[in-house]
Amino acid sequence: MTTPVQTAPPAGHRTGPLAPWPLFWAVLALALGGFGIGTVEFTTMGLLKDIERGLGLSTPQAGQLISAYALGVVLGAPVLAAVGARLPRKRLVMALAAFIALANLSSAFAGDFGSMMVSRFAAGLPHGAYFGAAAVLAGSLVAPTKRGWAISAVMSGLTVANVVGVPFATWLGQTFGWRLLFVVTAVIGLAAVVMIWRFVPFAPAHPEASMRRELAALRSVQMWLALLIGIVGFGGFFATYTYISHTMTAVAGLAENLMPVVVALYGLGMVVGNLVGGRMADRSVMGTVYRGLGLVAVVMVLYGLAAVWWPSALLMVFVVGASGSMLIPALQTRLLDAAPQAPTLASSLNHSALNVANALGAFLGGVVIGWGWGFTAPAYVGAALAVLGLGIAAVSGRIERRGR
Numbered sequence: 001m002t003t004p005v006q007t008a009p010p011a012g013h014r015t016g017p018l019a020p021w022p023l024f025w026a027v028l029a030l031a032l033g034g035f036g037i038g039t040v041e042f043t044t045m046g047l048l049k050d051i052e053r054g055l056g057l058s059t060p061q062a063g064q065l066i067s068a069y070a071l072g073v074v075l076g077a078p079v080l081a082a083v084g085a086r087l088p089r090k091r092l093v094m095a096l097a098a099f100i101a102l103a104n105l106s107s108a109f110a111g112d113f114g115s116m117m118v119s120r121f122a123a124g125l126p127h128g129a130y131f132g133a134a135a136v137l138a139g140s141l142v143a144p145t146k147r148g149w150a151i152s153a154v155m156s157g158l159t160v161a162n163v164v165g166v167p168f169a170t171w172l173g174q175t176f177g178w179r180l181l182f183v184v185t186a187v188i189g190l191a192a193v194v195m196i197w198r199f200v201p202f203a204p205a206h207p208e209a210s211m212r213r214e215l216a217a218l219r220s221v222q223m224w225l226a227l228l229i230g231i232v233g234f235g236g237f238f239a240t241y242t243y244i245s246h247t248m249t250a251v252a253g254l255a256e257n258l259m260p261v262v263v264a265l266y267g268l269g270m271v272v273g274n275l276v277g278g279r280m281a282d283r284s285v286m287g288t289v290y291r292g293l294g295l296v297a298v299v300m301v302l303y304g305l306a307a308v309w310w311p312s313a314l315l316m317v318f319v320v321g322a323s324g325s326m327l328i329p330a331l332q333t334r335l336l337d338a339a340p341q342a343p344t345l346a347s348s349l350n351h352s353a354l355n356v357a358n359a360l361g362a363f364l365g366g367v368v369i370g371w372g373w374g375f376t377a378p379a380y381v382g383a384a385l386a387v388l389g390l391g392i393a394a395v396s397g398r399i400e401r402r403g404r
Helices: 020-046 048-055 059-083 089-108 113-140 144-176 179-199 211-219 221-242 244-251 256-283 285-306 310-325 327-338 343-370 377-403
Strands: none
Touching (some): 020 089, 020 113, 048 113, 059 113, 089 113, 113 343, 144 256, 144 327, 211 221, 221 285, 221 327, 244 256, 244 310, 285 327
């Protein structure tokens, strides 16, 4: 046998976990892209009436713009992740961030319903693939024992957007026109491209990477169970969030002009929950999933009971945001573990699952409200979905233990 010759890596290539300061800037660059995505996604909902008036749309047509974006996320995540499999992840993430920036910029110039629909669908296409590829890239910059933290740090861009970006962009759009939202988020996206180019180290693509190799991950039972946990368990989170303004005003008695405070509390809870969930996932991925879903079930019930008094309602808004987002790093890490040969596809599919959860939660919450059960009923639907998700997680864990 001959010993392989060890050659020095090319300049600029990463050879191990990054030192703290370079890691900070690399993660910040990746999180900035997520910040822009979160800002435009959630602010578009808040400015929907302004967009409706500006383009002369009916309310159902305006609602279809949100659906078009969500459909783009669901379809684009697996397709773009598979198509970009052979690209080095840094280049893939930069390309996706540029795609997002240009698609959002096109929304600023949309003149009618058709062009706006196309631009919002296009803007949704790279959403899931960006977070999936960025999560995998961040995880490769740290030791394996810190993957959960790295993923949560990248996802913090999305959660911080709810605290800072969304309120600011909503004010900006209401004051200077809704089109400015899409211009600003395009600038954020291009800034992310520059920062990723500058601060994220290059590493070559896996030598065996291919579209076929990525798509082969779809045969993994554990990957599908992980996605189902996210769809069902996280559906309750969205069942509550979708109707939060109705609950706060009609049940808790808060004035409508205090809704920015409610949204900020919810976003702050998401930031805290995401960071805590990342640390927990580093200790035990499935343990975090079990505890997180159990906590969500309890919190949803408490939220439904506390909503009748505004101080307790506001407290529980923070807790709901924290408990739900605590699950995201663990679910993302679980998907990476379930499909190690196709991490980008698996990680991207998590965001497809979350958008399906969004649709499921909003639909079921609307059903119970339509039945006359009141605006707190979606919270109890959320508790039931969390329990069901916990059952799916238990099945996944049992299959895993049997396979050892």
